[in-house]
Amino acid sequence: MFGGLTEAIKAPIRRFWPRLRLRTILLVTFVFVAALPGVGALFLRVYENTLVRQTEAELIAQGTALAAVASAEWPGSSGPELIPRVSNGIAGGPLSTIDLGTRPMPERPEPASVAGSPAADAQAAAIRLAPLFDATADATLASILLLAPDGRILIGKNAGKSLAGLPELAAARGGKAETVLRRRGDYRPEYAFEWLSRASGLRIHHARPVLVNGKVVAVLLLSRSPRALFRGLYEDRGKILFGIGAIFATLVVLSGLLSRGIARPIEMLSQATRDVARGGGTVPEAPHTAAIEIQALYSDFATMADAIDRRSRYLRDFAHAVSHEFKTPLAGIRGAIEILEDHHADMDEADRRRFLANAGADADRLAQLVTRLLELARADMAEAEADASTDVALPLRRIADAWTDRGLAITLDLPEALPRAALPSTMLEAIVESLVENSRQAGAARVRMAAMQADGEILLTIADDGPGIPEADRARIFEPFFTSRRAAGGTGLGLPIARSLLASHGGTIALAPIERGTSFEIRVPIAQLQPPPSAL
Numbered sequence: 056m057f058g059g060l061t062e063a064i065k066a067p068i069r070r071f072w073p074r075l076r077l078r079t080i081l082l083v084t085f086v087f088v089a090a091l092p093g094v095g096a097l098f099l100r101v102y103e104n105t106l107v108r109q110t111e112a113e114l115i116a117q118g119t120a121l122a123a124v125a126s127a128e129w130p131g132s133s134g135p136e137l138i139p140r141v142s143n144g145i146a147g148g149p150l151s152t153i154d155l156g157t158r159p160m161p162e163r164p165e166p167a168s169v170a171g172s173p174a175a176d177a178q179a180a181a182i183r184l185a186p187l188f189d190a191t192a193d194a195t196l197a198s199i200l201l202l203a204p205d206g207r208i209l210i211g212k213n214a215g216k217s218l219a220g221l222p223e224l225a226a227a228r229g230g231k232a233e234t235v236l237r238r239r240g241d242y243r244p245e246y247a248f249e250w251l252s253r254a255s256g257l258r259i260h261h262a263r264p265v266l267v268n269g270k271v272v273a274v275l276l277l278s279r280s281p282r283a284l285f286r287g288l289y290e291d292r293g294k295i296l297f298g299i300g301a302i303f304a305t306l307v308v309l310s311g312l313l314s315r316g317i318a319r320p321i322e323m324l325s326q327a328t329r330d331v332a333r334g335g336g337t338v339p340e341a342p343h344t345a346a347i348e349i350q351a352l353y354s355d356f357a358t359m360a361d362a363i364d365r366r367s368r369y370l371r372d373f374a375h376a377v378s379h380e381f382k383t384p385l386a387g388i389r390g391a392i393e394i395l396e397d398h399h400a401d402m403d404e405a406d407r408r409r410f411l412a413n414a415g416a417d418a419d420r421l422a423q424l425v426t427r428l429l430e431l432a433r434a435d436m437a438e439a440e441a442d443a444s445t446d447v448a449l450p451l452r453r454i455a456d457a458w459t460d461r462g463l464a465i466t467l468d469l470p471e472a473l474p475r476a477a478l479p480s481t482m483l484e485a486i487v488e489s490l491v492e493n494s495r496q497a498g499a500a501r502v503r504m505a506a507m508q509a510d511g512e513i514l515l516t517i518a519d520d521g522p523g524i525p526e527a528d529r530a531r532i533f534e535p536f537f538t539s540r541r542a543a544g545g546t547g548l549g550l551p552i553a554r555s556l557l558a559s560h561g562g563t564i565a566l567a568p569i570e571r572g573t574s575f576e577i578r579v580p581i582a583q584l585q586p587p588p589s590a591l
Contacts, residue, residue, distance in 0.1 A: 078310065078313065078314045078318040081310060081313050081314075081317075081318075082306070082310050085306045085309060085310065086306065089302045089303070089306060103155065103252060103253065103254055104154060104155045104156075106254065106281055106282040107153065107154075107155055107236075107254050107257075107259070107281040107282075108153070108154075109281075109282070110259055110279060110280075110281040110282060111152070111153055111234055111259050111261070111281075113195070113197075113279075114197065114234070114259060114261040114277045114278075114279055115232070115234070115261060115263075117191065117195060117197060117199075117277060118232070118261050118263040118275050118277050119137065119263065121187075121188065121191065121199070121275055121277075122137065122263050122264070122265050122266075122275050123135040123136075123137055124184070124187060125180065125184055125201065125265045125273060125275070126265050126266055126267055128180060128183050128184055129176065129180045129265070129267045129272055129273075130176040130179050130180060131176060131267065131268070132267045132268070133268065136266040136267060136268070136269070137266070138230065138231070138232060138263075138264065138266065152233075152234045153234055153235070153236050153259065155236075155253050155254060157236065159236040159237060159238050159257050160222075160235050160236065160237045160238070161237065161238055162237055162238045162239065162240040163218070163221070163237050163258075163260065163278075164218075164220075165213075166208060166213040166216030166217055166218050167216060167217050167218075167219075168215075168216055168217075169207060169215075169216065169217040173203050173207050173209060174203070176272075177203055177209055177272070177273065178209075180209070180272075180273070181201060181209040181210050181214075184201065184210060185210050188201065188210050188211070195279070196279065197277050197278065197279040198211070198212070198277065198278045198279065199211060199275070199276075199277050200212070200218075200275070200276040200277075201265075201273055201274075201275060201276075202218060202224065202273060202274045202275075202276055203273060203274075204228050204271055204272070204273065204274065205217070205219060206218045206219030206220070206221070206224055207219075209273065218276070221262070221276075222235065223235050223260055223261075223262035223276070224262055224274055224276070226262060227262040227263060227264045227271070227274040227275075227276075228264070228271055228274065229271075230264055230266070230271055231264070232261070232262065232263045232264070233261070233262045234259065234260065234261045234262075235259075235260050236257050236258075236259060236260075237257065237258050237259075237260055237278075238256055238257060238258070239256050239257060239258045239280065242255065242256040254281045257280070257281065258278055258279065258280050258281075259278060259279055259280070259281055260276065260277070260278045261275075261276070261277045261278070262274055262275070262276050262277075263275045263277075315342070315345075316345055316346045316349065317345075317346055317349060319342070320341060320342050320345040320346075320349045320353070321349065323339065323342070324338070324349075324352065324353060324356060327339055327356070328356065328360075331360050331363070337357075337360065338353060338356045338357040338360050339353075340353070341353035341354070384417035384418070384421050385417070385421070387413060387414065387417040388414045388417045388418060388421075391410045391411070391413050391414040391417075392414065394410055395407065395410055395411075440478075440479060440560075443477055443478050443479050443560065443582065444475045444476070444477065444582040445475060445476045445478060445479060445480040445483055445582070446473075446475055446480075447469075447473055447475070447476050447483065447506050447513060447515065448469050448473065448506070449480065450480050450483050450484035450487065451467060451469065451487065451504050451506065451515075452467065453484065454484065454487055454488055454491060454504070455467055455504065458491055458495075458502070463491070463494075463495055463499075463500070463501075463502060464500060464501045464502070465491075465501075465502050465503075465504065466501065466502070466503045466504070467504055467505075468503065468504070468505035468506070469505070469506050470506070470507060470508075473506055473507075473508060473513065474508060474513060474581045474582065475581070475582040476513050476579045476580070476581065476582060477560060477561065477579060477580040477581060477582040477583070478557070478560040478562060478579055478580075482556055482560070483579070485556075486553045486556060486557065486564075486577070487504070487515070487517060487577075489549045489552075489553055490517045490553070490575055491517070493549065494517075494519035494521055494573065497519070497521040497522060497573070498521050498522060499519035499520050499521030499572065499573075500520060501519065501520045502517065502518070502519045503516070503517075503518045503519075504516070504517055505518075508581070509578075511580075511581065512578045512579060512580060512581060513578070513579050513580075513581060514576060514577070514578055515576070515577040515578075515579070516567065516574060516575070516576055516577075517574070517575045517577070518567075518569060518572060518573070518574035518575075519572045519573055519574075520571060520572045521572050521573055522572075523569070523571065523572050523573050524566070524573055529566055532550055532566065533550050533551055533554055533564075534551070550564070557577065557579065560579065560580070561579070561580045562577065562578055562579040562580065563577070563578045564576070564577050564578075
């Protein structure tokens with residue numbers, strides 16, 4: 056059920072999904088990632104909450120300074136006195152105590168009229184502090200009130216009236232500073248999108264006690280509207296625009312780097328592969344600005360193109376050689392058939408048998424060529440056996456015993472300890488057997504077989520005392536169908552088959568220099584034996 060629903064959703068997406076360039080995908084991705092912080096700040100109001108707390112911190116700093124001055128100037132004071140610190144924090148409250156996520160309190164009520172007059176010391180202090188408070192309010196644009204402990208306003212608007220009953224006033228009478236968020240009744244939107252701001256209709260109120268000789272003699276009540284979100288953005292527009300510019304400049308640089316490091320090299324490689332597929336061109340060198348993985352991809356493509364080119368040349372040459380090798384016996388068979396058809400009645404029995412024998416010999420050669428071609432194809436397609444391991448001495452000794460009985464002198468030169476070779480025993484025996492057979496057919500009377508460990512490999516040497524290979528033919532002996540014994544039935548495929556079989560297991564065969572006779576060197580990897588499983 057869910058699989059069908061998922062497929063139903065994916066089908067139209069696959070149908071209408073646009074084809075995009077890699078650089079476009081990277082650019083869109085970077086732009087989206089770069090926009091995430093801005094989008095998060097817009098919806099989480101992180102920046103606006105910071106503005107509110109900044110305003111609160113300013114009120115706390117102003118209140119602390121004014122409370123210290125009021126404490127020092129109060130009649131009967133021995134000096135400035137502030138809220139004492141306690142072990143579990145600051146009695147005046149932490150630097151930030153409000154958050155836009157909390158529910159604001161209602162608007163502050165209007166002051167109520169009260170009878171009587173404040174204490175004489177409070178009146179004297181108010182007269183002395185009023186100019187300072189007025190100047191501070193003009194400079195900071197904050198509302199500053201000095202209240203008596205009972206809530207009567209000593210300095211500020213509506214002086215003589217009372218704000219008793221405020222929660223923040225009660226906290227300050229207890230010797231603790233308090234900050235609250237309250238709604239603004241006179242708020243009217245000023246900007247088009249001001250409704251997005253949660254702090255536009257709020258006001259911050261901070262109450263701080265004034266201490267004289269350890270006693271709360273008055274309360275400072277400061278209030279101010281926080282910086283509006285859009286006003287803050289406007290005031291910080293230079294920094295914000297610089298940040299946006301820096302982000303997009305970084306994106307442009309990164310896009311350029313990715314284009315030069317990934318997109319453009321891939322386009323070049325794609326064009327080069329199309330040229331190679333058409334039969335022309337080569338894979339160029341990887342650009343220096345390309346990523347390491349892209350440079351490795353260039354190298355792999357170049358290796359593959361070279362391998363394809365070598366294989367193509369090999370197939371062309373092989374097809375030409377096959378055509379040439381098959382043409383001679385086929386021509387002989389056709390000629391014999393035509394002669395027999397035209398002169399069958401005029402021939403005696405001996406001539407007929409001679410022509411039939413020639414046709415049969417050519418047919419046998421064709422059959423031998425087909426068999427050897429199949430063997431060469433199997434050798435070219437052979438895959439290495441992962442756990443192949445052979446004691447080199449055993450197949451060499453079997454070959455020596457067999458050919459000694461047939462009249463060929465075989466000399467073995469084997470060390471006492473020799474690592475195992477990483478190829479099957481039957482394969483090694485067939486290769487060495489073919490080389491010994493070639494030596495016998497060339498007229499050699501002695502063959503020397505030696506083995507040793509050299510350069511992390513096993514080196515086998517098969518040398519004979521025959522007439523050797525002419526200098527002009529030494530470079531062609533591994534070419535398919537090249538043979539100097541064509542009249543004796545040689546196909547010229549034995550050495551190519553041996554080379555392909557060895558190559559399938561990481562080995563090589565080469566003609567080695569020697570004063571007299573012929574010498575081949577075979578190199579095969581050393582088998583990496585797996586440790587036996589530990590007993591439980």
